[in-house]
Amino acid sequence: MLISQIIVHVVLLLVMPPLLLGVIGKTKALFGGRVGPPLFQAFFDLIKLFQKGSVISSTTTWVFRAGPVVGLATAILAGLFIPFGGHASPVSFSGDLILFAYLFALGRFFTASAALDTGSAFEGMGAAREVTFSCLAEPALFFGFLVLAKLSGSLSLTAMLDGPMPNSWGAAGASLVLVAASLFIVLLVENSRIPFDDPNTHLELTMIHEVMVLDHSGPALGMILYGAAMKLFVMCALLLRIVAPFDSGNIWVDWGIFAVGMLALAMVIGVVESIMARFKLTFVPTFLVAACLLSAFGIILLLR
């Protein structure tokens, strides 16, 4: 793998995530008949937050500060395992899919602990919801990976998503449709999107992810926003490679296809957020079980 490809990968990983938030915001504004915030609003927010002072609750300990730090660090690391477009990822070894899933678990451990560290009932509630949903999202993710591993005969994310993907659609299209649907549900839940959670809601009681980070401010809040955007980016990249495995042959054109694809996927999320209402909180586990079953059925279709 060329050093230039690694640089492009890392630069895209670091720079592009906030843009997805902008695209989602614009799409929603379009549906609402508004002009909406500028496309690069998330960048402006981040720059501003990184310069701001912070208020830190006197109840908290170092765990509170570790939340944003670990959340961001794990999202960046996870991004290094996913191949973007048709390119190999910077880091890849047999079994990296497990590390990928568990890096997010590490991030969640500290985000939820940081929430409990404030001693606020709201944040404890958010933490409880977050970990509960994620514990169901994990089997769904693993079942999805299993289908991909089976199709490629490999246990590294690069090999699973890179080479055989275009051919796999011909061989096992039905399984891949199921996996894509399941991963889309996981993506929406894990990144607190409508219809499962609303990042813009204003009432603490109804929040999931946002309520956990109520007490963070300044650079720490910036890191949380950035980390969340990056998580969205990484999971979108995973899903994109499954639903649109196009290889042009030219590596630079492939990067272009990837970038455009990511923006298109962000628009799809924006559309989903615009045309759907939020589900009742208690329905979310049901949907996650459904996601597990979809992927599991995908496996069965492969094995028949």
Next chain:
Amino acid sequence: MTILLIAVAILIGSGVATLVVCGNTRLTTLFGAGGILIGSVVGLMPSVASLLDGKVESFEFPWRIPGGSLHVQIDPLSAFFLIPVLALSALAAVYGSDYLRSYSSTKRIAPHWFFLSIFVASMVLVVVARNAVLFLVAWEVMSICAFFLVTFEHEKREVRVAGWIYLVATHLGAAFLLAMFLLLGRHANSLDFDLFGVAGSLSPAVCGIVFVLALIGFGAKAGFVPMHVWLPEAHPAAPSHVSALMSGVMIKIGIYGILRTMTFLGHPAQWWGPTLVAIGLTGGLLGISLALVQRDLKRALAYSSIENIGLITLALGVGLWGITSGHTIVAVLGLTGGMLHIWNHSLMKGLMFLCSGSVLHGAGSKNLERLGGLLKRMPRTGVTMVVGALAIAAVPPLNGFVSEWLIYMAMLHGGLEFTGVNRIVLLFAVGGLALIGGLALICFVRLIGITLLGEGRCDQARHAHESAGWMTAPLVILALLCVAFAVVPGILVAAISNPIHQVFGLSTDMALPSLTTLGTLNIVVWISIGAVALLLLIMQKRSKLVAGSTWGCGYIAPTPRMQYTGQSFSEFVVSRLFPRSLRPKTSVTIPQGLFPVEASLSAEYNDPLSRSIYRPFFDRWAGRLAQLRWVQQGKIHYYLLYFVVVLLLAFFWLTFRKWVLS
């Protein structure tokens, strides 16, 4: 071998010495803790040597008991278990020397030290015994010492009940072991393990029976579901360093027993692997689900031990499955993962139980709903407990993740390479393992979040104090080992390759390359977290930092009682995902009317299996057997009469046996 026997002698000698000086608390502690420390360190040397070199040394001495001989032997498999036993015992003894100080004014602590020394010595003997009689004697001594250690605070009723449940469970298990050894002994015509070894002559049916007996007998000690009920009772009742030893190493001796039995039985049968996988998955799911609802810190940890024993069993099962189906890579990964998890779990569960003892010591409670905010008051205990929780929750970059990664890899490889139904079963087991991982995360976020973070929920917790250096030093050592084990998994697996080769005839080389990568990546995770943390510190330094109070949604007088509790934290997952039988049994009186007076809520956290199966069963039989009480008259001539009757019956049977049978 001689050095190991010297270590055992030191342990026994120091135990007896504590009884001699029982009047003097300081001398007792010195002899007790010092003896265990020295004995363990002495014993560690030959163990490490044997593990690394693969050397086998034995020692045999005739014993005037029918079928018995003092045959002991150290081989890589024994050494593999001796190392955690001795290392954790040494740390637990140091910890205990300070932990028991608060009891020394009200209780005699000499018997405790005596039983602790003998307990450690008997665990060593169980692992090196090569004769069934010697093994069973050491096994019984170990179980009975553990009973006396558990019932240290025997003036409390719940402690006595816990000790009783443990005693019954362990003896039911021992009965199966007795049967197993008799069966093996009958076929080998000897009770020596070396002669069991040539039992390639055993028919598959006998092998199967022996295997099942071993699963039940050793499984009762290890905490296989459904024989796990004693764990959540005995662990909270015991002093914390004893819980650490019991959970960290004693239950692993059960796994040792199963592995040792396998060396007698030759090539594993087809059904062993799937059976172990089923046992492991059940134990894992049930254990972690129940850990999630407990409000007693140590009870939750005990259930987590059931989960981890489940994971170990699952891994060994997948490994055996790989052997019988001829997929070496699956076998190597599964067995390596299982064995590595035995060591890892000794470290992290030892650490967590010692931490919980420190919490109990400093904050005066192990009830989650009374704790909180201890990280600020007890920084060393707190930080090490966070490390332990991360390790058990199996997240990178700690040691628990490494072994869980190996188990995942074994199952994924199995899922890809197996054929037919086997493949489907393993693929779905991957989902089960992922669910266990997710639930473990909830459980340990809850444990540290409610115990260490936020505000103290009662006065004692708000004024908690850090434990003394003798108690926190073992914590720090264990936490550092948890970190170190994750960084060098390659070296560790190379170190444990000898026992795996000895029992299963496989080389672990296949697992090494990717493990080295994993170890390096664990370092990368540490470095990148450090780098981002530095970034945050720099940014916060450049701008203004104000201390405020937690956002209360506009409410200006929040109290610690308004925090999320342990019960509320797990309520969502319990009410949405768990079957009714796993939920705590609650009874509520809802306030009624315009001026409600009465309202109450009570919850029972009994084990669902003991609540719905064991207790009704034992209650019924206790009632029936009570009718036989007239046998016990308490007068000596009745008992003499019983003797005579039994002797006469035996005499008649011997005389007329041939006549009756023909």
